[in-house]
Amino acid sequence: MPIECRKTDEAVSSLTPLQYQVTQEAATEPAFRNRFWDNKSAGIYVDIVSGEPLFASTDKYDSRSGWPSFTVPIDPANVVLKTDREYGMVRTEVRSANGNSHLGHVFDDGPVEQGGLRYCINSAALRFIAVDDLEKEGYGDFRSLFTNEESTR
Incomplete structure (x- = not known):
């Protein structure tokens, strides 16, 4: 990781x-x-507590759920999946690996062509870093996730 998370x-x-x-x-x-939920800017989303890089805007899509939704994490090692049996349901909770922050849940109703998963994440658990600020914020290693066109949006 580029910075201590x-x-x-x-x-x-x-x-x-x-x-x-x-x-x-x-x-x-x-x-x-x-x-x-409706942010369309290019960049990455990190854990608001630990700073762990979690999701990229390139993997974000409109699930019409009202929360930010992603098809995959940037690095699967940065997320932990746990069985959640609250509220009489069985769901899969998503937590950050180092910060142990509750992020949201993952469901199997995402875009099939992108693996079929929907990481439904709370905005309150995230900090957004615009692609043009990646280096300044210590996340320059993630610049390669974006094309030059995306950095000018």
Whole structure:
């Protein structure tokens, strides 16, 4: 990883109440009323607590769910999948590997041509880094995920 990605007390204490509820207590933010559900900018999404690179805009799509949805993580080692039996359902929870932040859930109703998965992620668990800011923010290694055309959008 280009920068040290780990959970710190300082990072957790700087979260907004909603970010804390989502990442530390496994809450879910409202659909269609969150920061990134309709973000079309080029860049990467990192764990708001640890800074782990999680998803790229190149793998984001409109699932019409009201939350940011992705077909794959940037690096599968940065996410942990756990069985979630809350609310009388069996789902697969997505957590960040180093930050142990609750991110959302993964479902098998994503685009078939891209593997069939839908990582349905809470915006409150994410920080977006625009492609033109990758180097400045310490994520320059991920520049290769984007074409020059995407960096000018």
